[in-house]
Structure formats: C-alpha cells, structure tokens
Amino acid sequence: MVILVIVLVIIIALVLIGLFTGIRIIPQNQVGMVSVLGKYSRKIPAGMNFVIPFISTVDRVDLAQMPIKLKEQSVISKDNAEVIVSLSLNYHVTDEYKFVFENADSVESMIQQSRAHLRGIIGTMDLNDVLNGTESINAQLSKELDSITDAYGVNVDRINIDTIQPTPAIQESMNKQINATREREAAIAKAEGEARSIELTTKAKNDALVATAEAQANATRAKADAEAYRVQKENNALVGVDEKYLAAQNIEAFRELANSMTNTVVLPSTSIDSLGSLPAVGELLKSKKD
Structure with missing residues (x-):
C-alpha cells in the first residue's frame, strides 16, 4: 500500500512538473518560436501558451525597435x-x-554589413566631402542596408553617423592648411586694400588737376571774352567820332609831350593841318602867322 502511494505521488509530481514546464508566458511585443525535438513547429503569440513539455524549446523574439551603438x-x-x-x-x-x-546571429551580421558599406561609401569620397556630408552618407548607407538586411529578417529603421573625427595627424595637417589659407587671404585683402587706396589717391589727384586746368581755362576764356568785349565797345565808340575828336586827342598827346623832358616835337604836315581844323588851334596858329 505504501509503495502504491509513493508511485501515485511520483506520477502526480511528474504531471505537475510537465504541466509547469509546458507553460510558456510570452511578454508583450515578443513572439515565441517553438521547436519540437530540434525542428521548428510553430509560432506562439504574447501571453500564456502551452507546449509539449520536455521535448519543446521556445526562442523568444523581441519585435520592438532596438537601438545599437x-x-x-x-x-x-x-x-x-x-x-x-x-x-x-x-x-x-x-x-x-x-x-x-x-x-x-542576424544582429551581428547586420552590424558587419553596416560597417562594410560605411567603408565603401567613405572610400569613394574626399575628406572634405566626408566631413561635410554626413546626411548624404546616412542616406546612402540606409539605402544599401535596405536591400541586404531583409535576408536577416530585420529592417534598419534609422541609421545615424554620430561623429566623424579625423585622426590627430590629419587634424594637425588640416589646422596648418587652415592657418595658411587664412594668412594668404589676409595678405590678399591687405594688398587689395593698398591697391584700392592708391587708386583712390591717384584718382583724387587727377580730379584735382583736371579741376584746376578747367578753372584756369575758364578764367582765360573769361578774360579773353572781357578783352574782346572792351575792344568791341571801343571800336563801336570810335565809329561815331569825327575829326575834331581825333584832333583833340592829338592835342592831349602833345600836352603830355610838352610836360615831359622832350623839348622838340616833330609832327607830319598832315597832323598840323588836322590840328588847324580845331577852332582854338586854328586861332593860335593864325596869330603866330601874323
């Protein structure tokens, strides 16, 4: 009787253990891949599921988005x-x-493909394009992985280049190049400034010379115009005078000669005759004849 009880207890324990080991609880956003005796059998959803105990294994697969650095x-x-x-x-x-x-290992395969394609993409670009083209590299890498990772049962939702940093030796060379470029640009700017200053100074001097020449020309032209105007006026005035005016002018000239140190004046006969036409001079000459 005791032996029968022991056997029953053992059977009940085995049943309970079997029931316990046959229960699989799958969390939310996961599925279970059931294999029986090493061969794929079926897929079980999230929640509590029962599988054949002892001979079944369940591989859990997380369906949520996973980040990897x-x-x-x-x-x-x-x-x-x-x-x-x-x-x-x-x-x-x-x-x-x-x-x-x-x-x-699908995840490791995906990582290796990502690294390999990254090397291939950057290998076709110059350093400046690499440092300034992270968005372009991201787009190309994402496109390449889309056509490959399907074989691994995964999809790359987002890929991002966090940093691209030149090695210390390359960085030092870049710094030297940047400094040289800045110095060259500063020298060019200084030379252009000096050239511009010389150009402005020369232009100012030329403008001053032109202005001076124009002013002198205007002054000369104005002087000539004034002289021409004066001569024209005198000519216009002389047109209307008679012989008596001219004779009077001759007398004024004789008076100035008489006041000078000269004591002898030689006159042509025609001048004497013209002087005689003046009443006063005519009377004077007449009295001298008498």
Missing part, C-alpha cells in the same frame, strides 16, 4: 585621409523565422 571604426577616404567614425542605428525584426533559424 556600433564601436568606433577607422575608415580611409578617397584621398587617403584616415577618419574615426561613430555609428548608431535602430532596427526591428520583420521576419522571425529568418531571424532565428536562417542566420546564426
């Missing part, structure tokens, strides 16, 4: 410049069967 890697650009790149990405599982059974 890759280790920094050294990459050589097209112009043989070495840069250190830090990369991160987000992915989620799209095909549980491929993810679990068709690849030994």
Whole structure:
C-alpha cells in the first residue's frame, strides 16, 4: 500500500512538473518560436501558451525597435585621409523565422554589413566631402542596408553617423592648411586694400588737376571774352567820332609831350593841318602867322 502511494505521488509530481514546464508566458511585443525535438513547429503569440513539455524549446523574439551603438571604426577616404567614425542605428525584426533559424546571429551580421558599406561609401569620397556630408552618407548607407538586411529578417529603421573625427595627424595637417589659407587671404585683402587706396589717391589727384586746368581755362576764356568785349565797345565808340575828336586827342598827346623832358616835337604836315581844323588851334596858329 505504501509503495502504491509513493508511485501515485511520483506520477502526480511528474504531471505537475510537465504541466509547469509546458507553460510558456510570452511578454508583450515578443513572439515565441517553438521547436519540437530540434525542428521548428510553430509560432506562439504574447501571453500564456502551452507546449509539449520536455521535448519543446521556445526562442523568444523581441519585435520592438532596438537601438545599437556600433564601436568606433577607422575608415580611409578617397584621398587617403584616415577618419574615426561613430555609428548608431535602430532596427526591428520583420521576419522571425529568418531571424532565428536562417542566420546564426542576424544582429551581428547586420552590424558587419553596416560597417562594410560605411567603408565603401567613405572610400569613394574626399575628406572634405566626408566631413561635410554626413546626411548624404546616412542616406546612402540606409539605402544599401535596405536591400541586404531583409535576408536577416530585420529592417534598419534609422541609421545615424554620430561623429566623424579625423585622426590627430590629419587634424594637425588640416589646422596648418587652415592657418595658411587664412594668412594668404589676409595678405590678399591687405594688398587689395593698398591697391584700392592708391587708386583712390591717384584718382583724387587727377580730379584735382583736371579741376584746376578747367578753372584756369575758364578764367582765360573769361578774360579773353572781357578783352574782346572792351575792344568791341571801343571800336563801336570810335565809329561815331569825327575829326575834331581825333584832333583833340592829338592835342592831349602833345600836352603830355610838352610836360615831359622832350623839348622838340616833330609832327607830319598832315597832323598840323588836322590840328588847324580845331577852332582854338586854328586861332593860335593864325596869330603866330601874323
């Protein structure tokens, strides 16, 4: 009787253990991939599920988006410049069967492909394009991975280059080049400023010379116009005078000669005759004859 009780207890314990081991609770956003005796059997959803105990195994697959930060890697650009790149990405599982059974490690395979394609993309770009083209690199890398990661049962939702940093040797060379460029630009700016100053000074002097010449020409022209006007006026005045006026002018000239140190005056006969036409001079000459 005791033996029968022991056997019953053992059977009940085995049943309970079997029931317990056959229960699988799958969390939210996960699925279970059930294998029986090592062969895929079925997929179980989130919640409590029952599988054949002892001979069944369940691989849980997380369907939520997962972030990964890759280790920094050294990459050589097209112009043989070495840069250190830090990369991160987000992915989620799209095909549980491929993810679990068709690849030994789908996540590691995805990482290796990401690093390989990153080297290939940067290897076709010059250093300046690499440092200033993170968005372009992200787009190209995402496009390349879309056509590959499907075989791993995953999809890369977002990929991002966190940092691209030249090696210390390359950075030092870049700093020297930047300083040289700044010095060259400063020298060019200084030379252009001096040339501009000389140009402005020369122009100012030329403008002053032109203005002076124009002023002198205007003054000469005005003087000539005034002299011409004076002569014209005198000529106009002389047109209307008679012989008596001219004779009077001659007498005034004789008076000035008489007041001078000269005591002898020689006059042509025609001048004497013209003087005689004046009443006063005529009377004077007449009295001298008498």
